[in-house]
Amino acid sequence: MSEEMSYTTEEIAKILKVSKLTVYDLIKKGDLRSYRVGKQMRVDASDLEAYKQRSRSNSAHVSQESPATLLPASPANPAQGTRHIVITGQDMSLDLLAKHLERRTTGIRPLRSYAGSLDSLISMYQGHSDIVSTHLLDGDTGEYNLSYIRKLLVGFSYRVVNLLSRRAGLYIHKDNPLRINDWSDLNRPGLRFINRERGSGARVLLDEQLRLHGIKTDHLIGYDTEVTNHLGVAAKVASGQADVGVGIENVATMVENIAFIPLIQERYDLVMIKKAENQAWIDKLMLVLQSEDFKQELRAISGYDLSLTGQLLYET
Template identity: 40%
Template sequence: MTGEETIVPEDTSLTPEEVAERLRIKKNTVYEMIKRGDLPAYRVGRKLRVLSDAVDTYVRQGQSPESPGNATVATAPLPPAASGANPFPATATPAPGASARAPLPTPFDPWAAPLPGMVLCGQDPLLDILANQMERHPRGTAILRSHVGSFNGLLSLYQGTAHIASAHLWDSDSGQYNIPYIRRLIPGIPTVLIGLVRRMQGFYVAQGNPKNIADWHAFSRSDIRYINRERGCGTRVLLDEKLRQLGIDSQQIAGYRKEVFSHLSVASAIARDEADYGLGTERAARQVSQVDFVPLQKEEYHLVVKKEDFVKPLFQSLLEIIRSAEFRAELRGMGGYDLDGLGEIVAEI
């Protein structure tokens, strides 16, 4: 070969998955380390990269990834966040004899728009509308939807695997929605409760209600078949709390163990005569033919956010959307929602 061969330096950056494998920890823990500033990272398009030298330094210092630390892990001092300086300047000049490499973007800020997005837990269709509007907002971001029930949503918020959880958990002792559960499931972490809508919960029954199913005492009857929701969702919690109040043994209810994972699935089962009644929201009953709705209890549907996150720009953009005329108009068009209190701060817990 004639002339000098150009040697391209090996890429010494790692993906979060590769960092997790090297440190033998979970990928979510790597993201927490980046968020805390324990590992400097930068963003290339939609992907995160971590300098290999920074990981090696982290290992040499022997710090546990599970807890915040005070060690400096960057190979060069990082400027204060408020200064706006870039520790990876795009115009850096390569050393003599080295080939030029692609400029590195600014360090990754887990809460800065527009990436990597926010994880929102919940099942109601209004959350899809909220997610779509958040993605179109000039200061918004992508919303990643986690279709889990209220109980698991609050646990995800506590464990740091979600940013926002929706909830409609009724406590029979206090008559309150959500607040008692937040105190139990997110202990010691200040949270903010944001009002969304009020929804009517009731029974789905066959058209004309031939079995004459009228109130909660239907669960004491042996001549009708029930279809249940999954454990942890707000509708299931409402049912079990009501049964406790009435002193009804759930094991005596025909169909109690048969579970489905949405209001529409419950209503559809009634329409197909696979069950005589099931519990769900009024709006879903309107979407299935040959099903009537027996109203029982109006419930409160809230969003739950950690207080430390609530003050950040992305969450303020989310609140702006919830309080907007456009969002209210879309929910009104869907029907089945009481919008009184939409966007209000219900409580700080």
């Protein structure tokens, strides 16, 4: 097998028939050797084959001894002395965060995993993520994130820190020909909607607003039509395939022929598990969040409110 051939994490997931988060977990533990090309992680074909051979050998060894034997976890890339930190979430601010964290630390290599807020918290509960971002509205209280974190991370010690705040609302056609102004307008007959995937913060925001305004999901044309990011929602509205969708302000500035109706200020927070082995990089992360050079780069992106950035919001 040629050592020149390499695979992305998505390709590895398809080959092994596992989720991309599982691939990141294998990389993080050092079971699967990888390297970075720009922002993308790649795995050489020879390293993938070596991992598969080890897995077959270990499986055979376990079956001969006892079906209940558990294999010990491998140390994180002992040959390279590098620990991978998986940062899960979709906002572009997380890419900047990964860059600054890698620049300020030694022995740490941030990896990016793109998933929605609920899926990110679940991946943390399952041990697949180290830093997760979340923007989940509790419609009954108007508060963001903490009620969901408490319910999903039962039994864990964790820290919740603000990354930024941003305005969320509705994408509509430029000049707003349908005169859409509020959540209640989503109840209009014939209105074509484009939705986000289950597990995303935007989907939770929509579902909470529909509940609060007494709008049934089966009355919303396009409720079951999903895309996986804000840009995809904006593009569907801009192209005329939908009349309205939920998104954030800064993406609206990137797409022609749409307008943005701000309806809520959402808090975008980071969650990290408190363990002794995590303390060193958590301290570095706090320094990054409170540093002026990091904030300066965030200010260059329209639509971010940094008044709470780096502030500790909750700690168990």
